[in-house]
Amino acid sequence: MNPSLPLSGLRVLDLSRVLAGPLAAQVLGDLGADVVKVEHPARGDDTRDWGVRTGAHNSAYFNSMNRNKRSITLDLQQPEGQRLARELALKSDVVIQNFKFGGTAKMGLDYDTLAASHPGLVYCSITGYDPTGPEAARPGYDLVVQGETGLMGLNGEEGQAPLKFGVAMVDLFTGMSAGQAILAALWARERNGGRGRHVQLALHDCGIMLSVYYGMEALIEQLDPPKYGNAHPSIVPYGVFDASDGPLVVTVGNNAQFQRFCRDVIERPELADDPRYATNAARAIHRHDLLPILKAELARRPRAELLNALARAGIPCGEVLGVLQALTSPRTQAAGGVQQATLADGTPVPVQAPPYRFEGQRLPIRHAPPTLGQHTTEVLAGLGVDAAALDRLRASGVI
Template sequence: MNASLPLSGLRVLDLSRVLAGPLAAQVLGDLGADVVKVEHPARGDDTRDWGVRTGARNSAYFNSMNRNKRSITLDLQQPEGQRIARELALQSDVVIQNFKFGGTAKMGLDYDTLAAAHPGLVYCSITGYDPTGPEAARPGYDLVVQGETGLMGLNGEEGQAPLKFGVAMVDLFTGMSAGQAILAALWARERNGQGRHVQLCLHDCGIMLSVYYGMEALIQQADPPKYGNAHPSIVPYGVFDAADGPLVVTVGNNAQFQRFCRDVIQRPELAEDERYATNAARSIHRHELLPLIKAELARRPRHDLLEALAQAGIPCGEVLGVMEALTSPRTQAAGGVLQTQLTDGTPVPVQAPPYRFEGARMPVRLPPPMLGEHTAAVLHERLGLDAAGVDALRAAGVV
């Protein structure tokens, strides 16, 4: 245990699987908490079987959401597995779960049951929909919720069919929001000693993700238009093609536009044209202006454009592929990707936690765990079970 980490000493029991719940638990682990992840003895977390394999029972998907955790196996369909999980929960500060509606009550792992014996417990439930509404029992899937919350409708280019985000944004946003809410509940517990039942649902978080587009839709009582990589009210602002690759150009005000025309594309007359003199005018006449700008940028090498834009004080950047971004000098210098290895010796890269305190990035203390690799250690440490006791549980299929 590293006592210098913000959440050092905090015990978290992660009963969740797939993405939103595991991300919430990983956030706490990244900040120093001791996170124990409970998995099924045979299949483990569903994501161990998703995507590119890294070792016999790990995958890139699983690894991305489960660093800084210890893994134990428990069959929660067996009474003994349920009993052990309850004992572990009663020794924890935080429990995170995303079981199907009513599933935890059947196992005696619901908030009411645990809080009766452990009033200081912070218990986080993640569901698909309003847990008090008519769809409470409906399972939540990121792609479905992206469609139902309008996110697919606002994503993509004008005239394009509904398009999902490149990653599971609703799951990710829900997981990060859950981490924030858990920390708030822990802070409240410091004042009054009482735990809380923290509840997040994917649909709520998907609605929140519509942000200013959602506000515009409510004000105008209509769907906002799609702008793709462009900005709805700033021109020129977006992704453009140079002669040898794409780049981002963000001309944020009229002074920048004058410098852009004069010093970058050598078309000063565009800045003097009354149709383009102000941002409001450029937005109205974007369909006339943008083809002219695109033609000028397409004639020039990206490196030359980036230099000219930087000298003109205009924010800009390359558009990189994922591999290019992860292996870029910028990412490497910042320590954004680390090399580690599973306990079986399989080398695996991991993305480093984004949090920094006093200039130091939070460490990767534990690589993504192999299935159940910490079962014996955790059960001995928390419940006093010796090797023979763990072997007996293993023989019975409980762990």
């Protein structure tokens, strides 16, 4: 236990799998909580088998959502596995689960059952849809929800077919939102005599929230907003442009910046004086006339030259990097954004570091992503399960 970490001493039981739930638990683990992840003895979390493998039972996908956790294995379809999970839940401050609707009740791991014996429990359920509505039992998948919430309709270039985000944005947003809600419930517990809460998150709700200002515009205009791709719907020029040797981001945020952009960066002062482009409102109206001119000017110049000129002019800008370039860039390395760890089986792996800093210090990676069942013995020993009982549980497939 590190007493300097914000959630040091908090105990979390992670019964979730795949992405949204594991991310919520990882957030708490990053902040110092002791997170125990429960996995199936044979297959573990589904994501152990997704994508690039790292070691015998880990994958890049799994590792990205399960740092700062301990892993135990329990077969929750067996009564003995359910009993041990209940014992762990009753010793925890937080339980996180994303089972199919009604699944936890069959195992005696639902909120009502646990809270009857542990009223201070903060219990987080993540579902696909409104748990009180007609689709409560319908499973939730990020890609499906991206389609149903209009997000795929927003993404991409004008005239392009619906396009998903590059990462599972709905799952990620739901996981981060769940982490926030759990922290709020823990704070409320401190003020209301120690009583816990049942926190509920639905992927569809979070997907709707992700439409933000585009969603507000659609409701006001009663129309689907147009697609702008890498451009901005109301600021011009603002987006990704090609220099002669690679792409860059240019964000001309106000009229004074546009004046400097035209005079000092692309050396076309007449554009700054043209009434069609003098204000941002005018530039937005005439974007289809202006942007081809600006793209041609930028394409004639090397990226480094443009970045230097833009910086001197006080215009926000930056390179467009590939994922590997970004992760291995001097900026990321200097900030400690990627660190090296070693799995319990000896496999060296890169691990993305928690983004949180307190008093200027990035929070540590206390536990590398766990191998399957790495901590089963030590965690169950905390329940009083001795070596003979562990052997019996292994022989019966409970762990």
